[in-house]
Amino acid sequence: MKQQKLHLVRKIVKGQDDSKPWGQDAQAKVGSRLIELLMETAYIQPPVDQRADGPPDIRPAFRHSLRTIIKEQQKFSRRYGVIECDPLVRQGLDRTARHMVMPYMPMLVPPVNWTGYDKGGHLFLPSFVMRTHGARQQREAVKRAPRKQLEEVYEALDTLGNTKWRVNKRVLGVVDRIWSSGGRLADLVDREDIPLPEKPETEDEAETKKWKWQLRAAKKENSERHSQRCDVELKLAVARKLKDEDGFYYPHNLDFRGRAYPMHPHLNHLGSDLCRGFLEFAEGRPLGKSGLRWLKIHVANLYAGGVDKLSYEGRMSFTENHLEDIFDSADRPLEGKRWWLGAEDPFQCLAVCINLAEALRSPSPETAISHMPVHQDGSCNGLQHYAALGRDKLGAIAVNLVAGDKPADVYSGIAARVLEIMRRDAEKDPVTEPNALRARLLLNQVDRKLVKQTVMTSVYGVTYVGARDQIKRRLKERGLIVDESEIFSASCYTAKTTLTALGEMFEAARGIMGWLGDCAKIIASENQPVRWTTPLGLPVVQPYRKLGRHLIKTSLQVLTLQRETDKVMVKRQRTAFPPNFVHSLDGSHMMMTAVACKRAGLNFAGVHDSYWTHACDVDLMNSILREKFVELYDKPILENLLEGFQQSFPKLSFPPLPERGDFNLKDVIDSPYFFN
Known part of the structure; x- marks a missing residue:
């Protein structure tokens, strides 16, 4: 039997042209056979202290089985092939997770500047300027775009990638102490499972049914806790590995709409409060009078709970009224009153408390050095873009x-x-x-x-x-x-x-959303995806196509793979277009701001509609981001979009542009709470 299968594998391999990548069928067949070989040869034996008397308990480390899963809401069932690992293997993986080698770590040297679709980012690991997730048309559109057309996009990604970060060791130390004592604080998951309910010794069906529900709920909770623990361990592993480095960098790339993301997945500034609490700028800058003010405002913003809705003066007063709590949080984060734990973003709040306490205790607070990124966030940013588009x-x-x-x-x-x-x-x-x-x-x-x-x-x-x-x-x-x-x-x-x-x-926003949806429906009804070019020159093609089922018979089981067909999903193309279009605009605004901040000598990081820089530079960044917003919407964005549709589909009739109001866009320049 083995010889026969070996012959089949050799036949598959031999039939492949070495100059071309393997097709999906060949990959699935060879992969299934490799899994089968692993199951046939990998065995596990419990440690000596766990062995029972009698013959040695040697058992397969992995098993393959078919399971029928009933989808209650969709009212159908489906059979899935499952590879299960022995509980001992899972325990071993849990123990060794912190020692695993992770690809796509942050870089210790600046990333390679982007010059093409697959040219830039990491030095040696494969890097692509866009996360296309197999969407061939989108990938080809970016590859075909002239380099000059994408120069500003590349410059923005290089700017974001050249921001130098370091680990905040004091916050890491606090997290390590909380984690080693069982978690449970500052939104960290409990490191212990909840005990499973004991089966009642009764034949009462109602009691048994109740126990089964409780058991299922407990197992679900424990499974979720396990997943969250793994996530925390990964973040901690990266932070511990990098804590003694002078600095590191995050190469960035784009999603298909033109939003920028760090390529490292586990510990980055797009992540949770835990990630953001760990990270600070590697370069320190003197606070100055302006920086000291923004650091105090930043404390209030992170504490939130309605405080972030106050005027700037109100937020300053909040911080100044809590200076005793801030000093206590910095000095005795776990032994003191733990005021910082009441914040909406506790670890970031702790980091700023430490920085502010150091500054206020120094002989000259305004000359104190700060590494803290201070955020300026848009107010319901999607609606801000719609209001600007509609002059509403x-x-x-x-x-x-x-x-x-x-x-x-x-x-x-x-x-x-x-x-x-x-x-x-x-x-x-x-x-x-x-x-x-x-x-x-x-x-x-x-x-x-x-x-x-x-x-x-x-x-x-x-x-x-x-x-x-x-x-x-x-x-x-x-x-x-x-x-x-x-x-x-x-x-x-x-x-x-x-x-x-x-x-x-938001009458204008509704009108624009409706117009965008109507245009998308007209295009998709011709079995064409909606495509447009962002104000920065990035071509976008919506990837939503109907999926077909493709069966592949392997040595393990018959695999059902999904493949994109040539038919677009009309409804999905229509409903996704308004949000995707607005995301392409907020991505453009962020990248325009990033490039302008770099040219002004600022350190800049962007998280979609949240812009970060040193406390001393917030006023300048605020001025730049408002100017760039006005510059963006001074362009005839909807007119250009309609013109592009008419050129691509000259035989189709599109609805006229929605009516717009008389809002003066330049009012944004003087609006203190546009981003705040």
Whole structure:
């Protein structure tokens, strides 16, 4: 049997042209046979202290089985091939995880400048300027684009990649202490599993059923904890490896929409609060008077809990009123009052407390050196882009494109509008108006938290069903409405009211979203993907195509692989286009800002709609990012898009451009809370 299979493998290998990469079929067949050989030859034996009396317990380390998994919501079942490792193998992997070798680590030397699709980034590891995930048309579009057309994109990626970072050793030390004592603090996962419930000694079906549910929930929780522990261990492994380095770099590349990402996956500034707490600029700069002010504002921003919605003066006062807590957090992070643990971003808050305490205790705080990145974040940034596109004055005021005494909070604004509609409905006769009772029930429930997720996702084209489910989850969390049917009807009513309020406040955004969707539908109906070029010259092709099933018979089992067909997914092309287009614009704004900051001598890092620099340079960065936003939207973006569609599809008829308002874009320059 083995000889026969060996002959088949040799035949497959021999039939391949050495000058071409192996096809999917050959890879699957050879890969399956290699897995089979591993299972046939890999055995495991428990350690001496775990062995029972009798013959040695030698068993296969890996097993292959077929499982039927029932998809309850879709009402169908499917059989999957599963390779399982013995529990002893898993235990060994857990123990050795911290010693594993990881590719794509941060670089100790500056990345190679980008000059082509696969030319740049890492010195030796394969690097690609775009993460295309197998989307051939997108990959070819970038490869065909002239180098001159992509020069500004390459320069922006090089700028982001040349920012030098280092590990904050004091924060790492605190995390190590928390982790070694079991986790559970500052959003770190508990290192212990929860105990599994014991099976009841009863024949009562209800009790047995209850136990099974509890067992399933406990196993699910333990599985999630295991996954989170692995994630923390990976982040810690990278931080420990790099803690004694003078500095390191993150080469960046793009997703297909033109948003920039660090190529290293585990410990980077796009990551969680834990990652961001570990990282600081390798270069230190004197704070100066301006930097000291921004460091204090940054403490309030990270503490959040509503403090970040105050005016700058209010945030400064918050920090100054908590100086004793800040010093205590810096001096005795785990033994003291632990004020920093109350922050929304605790590890970042701790890092700034340490830096601010050092500065304030120095003989001259303004000359103290700071390595801390200070963030400036957009206010509901997707809606900011829509307001600028539509020159929408009402929308611009709601998302801080216009100066105000304190930051406008779009979520509170929508909540107030929803409450206004519900109050009107509550006064109506419940006999003729069924929503009157629902409105009365919900009057005390409407706040920014109830509508926040729906407002955030509105820019991504959230549907009525999506909004209803989001609001239903919030109402369930509160537990004031118990009856399922009442929760459902209340969620339906609130979702409709929230979407109505959004449509009223962001009428221009709704109009542009609708126009973009209509154009995409017209193009996709011709079985063509939607494609456009960003203001920085990056070609974008939406990758959504229908998938076909392809069967490959291997020595292990029949594999079902998915392959893209030549047919586009019309609905997906339509619904994804508005958010993808706006993401391509926010990516353009970030890259334009990065290049301008580099030319002004600033250290810069960008996380989509969050821009970072040294505390002393925040004022200059704020000026640059506002100028670049105005520069971006001074271009006829929608006109260029429509012209591109008409040139590509001259026989198709597209709807006219949506009407736009009279908002003066230059007001952004003087708006202190546009990014704050």
